[in-house]
Amino acid sequence: xxxxPVFGIWAAPSYVxxxxxxxxxxxxxxxxxxxFSFLAALLYVPVILQETRRSGWMPIVARRGMRGYLRTxxxxxxxxxxxxFGGAIAVAACLSLxxxxxxxxxxxxxxxxxxxxxxxxxxTQLAHYGTAVYVAFMVxxxxxxxxxxxxxxxxxxxxxxxxxxxxxxxxxxLFLLDTVLALVGLEEFATDNAALPTALAQxxxxxxxxxxxxxxxxxxxxxxRALRAPVPPAAMR
Numbered sequence: 001x002x003x004x005p006v007f008g009i010w011a012a013p014s015y016v017x018x019x020x021x022x023x024x025x026x027x028x029x030x031x032x033x034x035x036f037s038f039l040a041a042l043l044y045v046p047v048i049l050q051e052t053r054r055s056g057w058m059p060i061v062a063r064r065g066m067r068g069y070l071r072t073x074x075x076x077x078x079x080x081x082x083x084x085f086g087g088a089i090a091v092a093a094c095l096s097l098x099x100x101x102x103x104x105x106x107x108x109x110x111x112x113x114x115x116x117x118x119x120x121x122x123x124t125q126l127a128h129y130g131t132a133v134y135v136a137f138m139v140x141x142x143x144x145x146x147x148x149x150x151x152x153x154x155x156x157x158x159x160x161x162x163x164x165x166x167x168x169x170x171x172x173x174l175f176l177l178d179t180v181l182a183l184v185g186l187e188e189f190a191t192d193n194a195a196l197p198t199a200l201a202q203x204x205x206x207x208x209x210x211x212x213x214x215x216x217x218x219x220x221x222x223x224x225r226a227l228r229a230p231v232p233p234a235a236m237r
Contacts, residue, residue, distance in 0.1 A: 018113040021131055023106055024096035025121065025198050028089065028138075033192040036085075037171040040149040041157075043084060044077040045167050048157040070158070070226050077154035078147040085146025086139045093135045122197035122205060145195035148215045149174075155222045191215065 118127040157166035178190035194211035
């Protein structure tokens with residue numbers, strides 16, 4: 001949760017920051033998109049590993065049944081991901097837009113701005129209706145992606161007996177996918193750009209939306225398979 005504000009303060013002196021809104025967008029760029037899925041895995045996969053390695057799931061399944069156990073982890077991982085990543089954006093917004101402008105810790109160069117913030121990147125067009133609208137949307141948007149990827153990491157971890165693979169399967173796969181998309185010129189569909197499209201020039205919102213829907217579909221498919229399976233997931237056998 002501290003990554004966006006800490007990065008924003010630490011790296012700001014090395015960049016030209018136009019205004020508080022630009023500093024907010026800058027705080028979300030570079031570091032957080034790069035490590036987004038890896039942080040999502042670290043949020044909840046260790047919980048899965050602890051239960052599966054020590055058979056801690058047995059008494060829970062005895063009380064709630066396998067489906068209840070899987071649904072509980074889905075709800076918890078979704079909630080943890082949403083609160084953590086959405087909260088990170090909210091903290092960055094509060095720091096960049098409310099606290100720092102009056103402290104002198106960040107130097108602004110409004111005279112260097114070429115285009116309005118509302119035309120700067122994907123989704124900033126919402127700033128036409130006010131900066132608060134854009135910030136609220138970003139908090140919710142990133143919370144959704146945090147929920148999707150954290151829960152996807154958790155569900156996939158249940159199917160992988162190897163702890164190393166359980167921790168890195170989803171982040172590694174998404175990183176490779178994003179790399180391939182960048183190589184073929186389709187980086188606007190990359191999962192990191194979908195979660196935090198701060199690296200994209202303003203254009204259609206369709207690519208991030210398409211990627212988000214595909215991630216949601218993948219989560220539904222993996223969770224549905226686990227719920228319908230006649231035997232427990234591989235990590236629980």
